[in-house]
Amino acid sequence: MSHTKLTIGIVGLPNVGKSTLFKALTREKVNIANFPFATIDPNVGIVKVPDQRLIRLAEMSKSKKIVPAAIEFVDIAGLVKGAHEGAGLGNQFLARIREVDVIVEVVRDFENPDIIHVEETVNPSRDIETIQLELVMADLQTLNKHLATIEKDVRAGKKYAQEEKIVLEKIKTVLEAGEGATKAKLSESELLLIKNLHFMTLKPFLFVYNISKNIDNGNRLAINLRLEAEIAEMSEEEAKEFENESRLPELIKKAYDLLDLITYFTTGEDETRGWTIRAGWTAPQAGSAIHNDFEQKFIKAEVINWQKLLECGSWANARQKGFLRTEGKDYVVEDGDVIEFKI
Ligand SMILES: Nc1nc2c(ncn2[C@@H]2O[C@H](COP(=O)(O)OP(=O)(O)OP(=O)(O)O)[C@@H](O)[C@H]2O)c(=O)[nH]1
Ligand SMILES: [Mg+2]
Known part of the structure; x- marks a missing residue:
């Protein structure tokens, strides 16, 4: 993941409410229609992460602008049986889904004879x-293709290729049994070896029942997506x-x-x-979210919890009262810290 922007991909059967979710989140005008494959080209949109703390801090600092953390959403065409x-x-x-950090799967769980279901009946566990299975098969294709490309290097005795092959074979066994790649229970170092292949069934999943x-x-998470889309239009x-x-804030929190x-x-x-x-990131690592070279140039950081800062009323007051902490390069940043980096 890039340091500053989380990306989320939306998948599911056709006509289950993926674009409705996308619209509710991004407020962008997208094609929502009661027929399968209404979405053809992927929709991509940015959502600002709602955070009341930003507004309070900006009031205190009389900031000219507020820049919330951002999440990118990608909404694609529906997947059907046999998609692979x-x-x-x-x-x-x-x-597009291979590039994301988290996959949100929309599952139809509402009865309405007027809204087409590609499998005719409402049955969330069957649809899941x-x-x-489609994601497993797609991963298997990626895997087999890659295995074929490194085969020559494996035979030539190249170490990287032989190491990769061992890991790939482990994943292959699991995928061929119809299970996601997470079931292979790979170690951190094994995962690193195959990171570039971006297996979808290794990604964290969130299910939205609509x-x-x-x-x-x-x-x-159970969400009434039509209501959410209506709220977004108000x-x-x-x-x-x-x-x-x-x-929706809960959905974003769960992804976080x-x-x-x-x-x-x-x-x-x-x-x-x-x-x-x-x-778990240290202060210098956290600084790299702002600028790449902050990590190397880091000297120290002045840190205070956001609430404590608000109580003090200003950065100057917080300093005067002795509430600003000076932290070194080993400091582990906490959620809600307000930080000034010294580089
Ligand atoms: N009754 C009801 N209808 C809904 C709900 N969510 C979505 N719909 C309807 O279901 C239909 C399909 O919604 P979309 O958001 O276009 O579904 P999709 O998954 O993007 O569909 P494709 O792009 O075709 O794969 C539309 O007619 C929506 O209005 C819901 O919560 N309740
Ligand atoms: Mg759609």
């Missing part, structure tokens, strides 16, 4: 299996009434949690800004 053999349209666009009242745990005033009903992402802030008169990093 060329059925439907979705398979052509899977390359269908999509899983719409069921009671499924809501782990990586599953004026700000109207939308306020539905503020507590929208579940899945990847162990946290946010820190920078604030000043020019701008107040949110930065996305991985939990």
Whole structure:
């Protein structure tokens, strides 16, 4: 993942509400229609991560602008049974899904005889299996293609190729059994060897059930996507009434949690800004989200929790009261830190 922008790919059967979700998130005008394959070319959109903390910090600093952390969403054509053999349209666009950090799968779970279901009946677990199998088969194709290209190097005794082959064979066994590549339980170093192949079934998954009242745990979330899309079309005033009903912030939070992402802030008169990093990153690593060379040029950081800073009322006051901490290169950044880097 690039340091600052999380990317999420939306997959699912045709006509289940993928573009409806995309529209609700990005507020972009996209083609939503009651027939399969309404989406042909992928839709790509940026969503600003809603974060009340930014607004409060910007008020305090009288910032000219607010720059929230961003997520990129990619909405592709629906996948159908046999997609890996060329059925439907979705398979052509899977390359876009290989590049994302998280996959969100939309699963139809609403009864409505007027909305076409490509498998005729509503059956979320069957549909999840269908999509899983297509992604598994697509990964298997990627794998076999790559195996063929390194075969010569394997025979020539090249070490990299032999190491890669061992890992690929492990994944192949799992994929051929119809399971996702995560089931191969690869070590960090093994994963690094095959990172460039971007297997989809190695990615974190979130399931959005459109719409069921009671499924809501782990990586599953129930959302009424049509309602969400309607809220997205409302004026700000109207939308306020539905503020507590929208579940999209939760979806984004779950994606953050899945990847162990946290946010820190920078604030000043020019701008107040949110930065996305991985939990566990040290201050110099966190600085690299702002600029590549911050990591090398890092000297120290002044740090304060966002709430504490608001209580102090200003950066100067926080310093005066002794609440600004000076942290060195080993400091592990926490969610909600406001940081000023000294380089
Ligand atoms: N009743 C109901 N209809 C919905 C809901 N979500 C989506 N729809 C309808 O389902 C149809 C398909 O929605 P889309 O968002 O275009 O579905 P898609 O998955 O992008 O479809 P393709 O691009 O064709 O693969 C549209 O007519 C939507 O209005 C929902 O929560 N309830
Ligand atoms: Mg669509």
